[in-house]
Amino acid sequence: MQITDILAQTGGLQSLARELGLSETQAAKGAEALVPAILGGFKKQAQSQPAxxxxxxxxxxxxxxxxxxxxxxxxxPTDVSRGDNVLGEIFGSKDVSRAVAQNASSQSGLDPSLLKKMLPMLAMLVAGYLAKQRGAGDEGNSSPMGGGLGGLGGLFGDRPAGAAGDAPGRAAPGLASMLDLDGDGNMLDDILRMAGKVMR
Structure with a gap:
């Protein structure tokens, strides 16, 4: 199951559409383009945590x-400052967030300024969902949504990138492959390089 399907099941996409004045189709397009980068950021954090x-x-x-x-x-109304805090932890720079929104715009056809508004709310949805699933014991699929992130194994390095059942890698293959320029399975380093190019 794709992460956007999970967000739709939780009502997250409907909330995004309502707050940003979008159709649910537009919200889904934006989510499909942005979520791979958010997941890549959390993967980077998982790999860098000592425990x-x-x-x-x-x-x-x-x-x-x-x-x-x-x-x-x-x-x-959502307090997006909490989403900005999430983005600060996983991206480390507003320049990276801007680069992510710009690249997502080319994939989704949505305005980058709209995607920048969507990004902190999506980060909150993904972080909150990960927290709830992991708290419920994601390894045993005890989540009511059946471990929709592939049990999170592939995302956090328990399985090779692209292994069967790795839903995050399939969330938006066009953007994911574009962002993972060096093919190492981690797109965040590539996002950071792109942000540097944008700044120059």
Whole structure:
């Protein structure tokens, strides 16, 4: 199952569409283009944490845990500053976020300024979902959504990139392959290089 299908099941795409004045189709297109970079950022964080997955769990909890998902789903306007905090942790620079939005625009046909507004909300949805799934014991697929991120194994290095069942790698193959320029399975280093080119 693709991550955008999961976000639709949780009501996340509907919330994005409502808050940003988009159709659900437009919200889904934006999510398909942006989510691979967000997942790549979390993968980078997972690999850099000294305690591996436990370190990532700590980071997710520090960022707000499952409450991040709940806040986007709530009828009140989303406090996107929490999403900006997530982006700061996984990308480290607003320049990277701008580069991600610009590249997603070329893939989705949506305006980059709109995608920049969508990015922190999507980061909250993904972080909140990861926190809820991991808290429920993702390795045993005890999540009610059946481990829709491929059990997260492929995302956090338990399986080779592209292994069977790695939903994140299939979320938007065009953008994912474009961002992973050196083919190492981790697109974040390539995103950072692209951001440097944008700045120059």
């Amino acid at each position: 591996g997955a436990q370190g990532l769990d700590g980071l997710l909890g520090q960022l707000g845990g499952g409450a991040l998902l709940d806040q986007v789903l709530a009828p009140q």
